[in-house]
Amino acid sequence: MKGFGQYILFLGTMVVRMESFKTYYKLILDECIQIGVKSVALVALVASFMGAVTTVQTAYNMVSPLIPRYVISQVVREMTILELAPTIIAVIYAGKVGSSMAGGLGTMRITEQIDALEVMGINSASYLVFPKIVASLLMYPLLVIIAGVSSMVAGYLVGGATGIITPADYVYGIRFYFDDYSITFAMIKSVVFAFLISSISSFKGYYTQGGALEVGIATTAAVTTSVIAVLSADYLLAQLLYVR
Amino acid sequence: MLKVKNINKSFGGRPVIQNISGEFDKGKTNLIIGSSGTGKSVLLKCIVGLISPDEGNVFYDLRNFTDADKEMKAEIRREIGMLFQGGALFDSKNVESNVMFPLEILTKMPTDEKLDRVNFCLKRVGLENVNKKMPSEISGGMKKRVGIARAIVNNPNYLFCDEPNSGLDPQTSMVIDDLIGEITHEFDITTIVVTHDMNSVMGIGEKIMFLYKGNNLWEGSNKDITHSGVSELSDFVFSNKVMRGLRGDS
Numbered sequence: 503m504k505g506f507g508q509y510i511l512f513l514g515t516m517v518v519r520m521e522s523f524k525t526y527y528k529l530i531l532d533e534c535i536q537i538g539v540k541s542v543a544l545v546a547l548v549a550s551f552m553g554a555v556t557t558v559q560t561a562y563n564m565v566s567p568l569i570p571r572y573v574i575s576q577v578v579r580e581m582t583i584l585e586l587a588p589t590i591i592a593v594i595y596a597g598k599v600g601s602s603m604a605g606g607l608g609t610m611r612i613t614e615q616i617d618a619l620e621v622m623g624i625n626s627a628s629y630l631v632f633p634k635i636v637a638s639l640l641m642y643p644l645l646v647i648i649a650g651v652s653s654m655v656a657g658y659l660v661g662g663a664t665g666i667i668t669p670a671d672y673v674y675g676i677r678f679y680f681d682d683y684s685i686t687f688a689m690i691k692s693v694v695f696a697f698l699i700s701s702i703s704s705f706k707g708y709y710t711q712g713g714a715l716e717v718g719i720a721t722t723a724a725v726t727t728s729v730i731a732v733l734s735a736d737y738l739l740a741q742l743l744y745v746r
Numbered sequence: 747m748l749k750v751k752n753i754n755k756s757f758g759g760r761p762v763i764q765n766i767s768g769e770f771d772k773g774k775t776n777l778i779i780g781s782s783g784t785g786k787s788v789l790l791k792c793i794v795g796l797i798s799p800d801e802g803n804v805f806y807d808l809r810n811f812t813d814a815d816k817e818m819k820a821e822i823r824r825e826i827g828m829l830f831q832g833g834a835l836f837d838s839k840n841v842e843s844n845v846m847f848p849l850e851i852l853t854k855m856p857t858d859e860k861l862d863r864v865n866f867c868l869k870r871v872g873l874e875n876v877n878k879k880m881p882s883e884i885s886g887g888m889k890k891r892v893g894i895a896r897a898i899v900n901n902p903n904y905l906f907c908d909e910p911n912s913g914l915d916p917q918t919s920m921v922i923d924d925l926i927g928e929i930t931h932e933f934d935i936t937t938i939v940v941t942h943d944m945n946s947v948m949g950i951g952e953k954i955m956f957l958y959k960g961n962n963l964w965e966g967s968n969k970d971i972t973h974s975g976v977s978e979l980s981d982f983v984f985s986n987k988v989m990r991g992l993r994g995d996s
Contacts, residue, residue, distance in 0.1 A: 617796055617834065
């Protein structure tokens with residue numbers, strides 16, 4: 503509970519004694535490139551494999567001839583939009599971006615770079631962490647969209663190439679009974695997950711004490727805590743947002 | 747002038763500095779010396795506000811920094827430059843951007859003027875043509891010089907140096923010491939250096955505060971330090987073989 507209280511206070515310190523808009527604008531753009539643009543290839547690759555595997559596995563498990571083949575792509579669509587794109591990519595994002603945030607801030611802490619900012623009268627939490635969180639909130643939903651598209655395109659290509667499902671059936675299944683609330687749901691999830699991963703990872707890194715070993719421990723703690731928080735939030739959001 | 751009054755600080759119930767008072771003069775290199783673990787760095791962090799003291803006050807030219815409001819603290823901090831033990835240069839910025847950083851954040855100077863000031867400070871610390879190098883591409887001594895350039899770029903009234911010689915060879919240490927001394931006199935600033943290096947003590951210690959187990963045990967200059975009459979200080983000073991040789995010990 504003490505850690506949770508410290509986390510809440512940490513979030514509060516970010517929005518006091520802030521620097522100028524111009525300063526944050528540059529920092530946020532830099533972070534968007536670091537954590538967003540540089541993650542596109544990995545996210546697209548992982549999501550493509552997820553889509554391809556989901557297509558093959560769904561087809562393999564559909565043994566009844568009474569079930570039409572377009573159901574395969576319908577399953578791929580639902581799984582991708584509701585779970586695979588926002589949640590599984592969040593785990594990948596925590597591993598790549600969360601660890602980088604915690605490691606970077608932890609190193610800044612133990613090499614006194616954060617102290618240097620404080621001595622200059624700069625609110626280090628606000629200067630260093632606020633842009634990371636804002637950039638995450640902006641970029642992660644875009645990564646989820648890229649993941650969703652990549653997954654479904656990969657399913658289409660693999661389905662067609664292996665003869666599991668015809669391209670026409672695949673497209674029909676993707677469109678069949680599509681509820682656009684799924685997209686809203688995925689976007690709400692992605693914003694919540696982006697906030698959790700970036701803020702928890704930054705918190706773990708910012709309060710690192712000691713040396714290189716502790717930076718490693720903080721980085722591991724950042725990833726594990728973020729993943730647990732994401733999975734817990736996934737369940738809570740499912741409970742909350744499916745009540746319609 | 748900078749003054750500390752009755753500073754106390756404990757960590758986990760263990761007192762680290764106890765009731766320390768003293769004055770640090772303007773235009774002089776003031777040293778805080780003592781063995782490892784005596785609270786030198788903690789005192790320095792209390793002075794610059796990185797740690798809040800449990801009791802006591804720090805006065806920057808009669809302005810009470812400890813009890814100051816946010817605006818006053820920000821104003822005083824604009825007058826502070828600090829050199830950290832490892833340089834504390836920002837890894838993601840090159841030398842030029844590191845030195846320019848305080849100007850970017852704290853002033854509204856035009857870019858040309860900022861660049862001129864950066865080049866002047868880098869030249870002053872003996873570094874030229876390294877503007878575009880990253881901190882990982884320069885030596886430890888150069889990092890300290892860049893750190894000094896960054897500390898003085900904003901024309902500070904107070905310069906703080908935490909163990910400026912740590913990790914440096916004796917020759918480079920002397921260069922850094924001389925540089926700190928020269929800058930202090932040239933810009934007439936109040937400089938406080940935390941060190942346990944006897945070369946620094948004898949070289950630039952115009953005013954010295956000796957800490958022992960968190961207490962201020964002695965104050966004086968490098969001229970008086972060898973005949974202070976304080977046994978703990980003598981043990982500290984003459985723990986160095988060169989100093990023992992100067993005393994005539996075999």
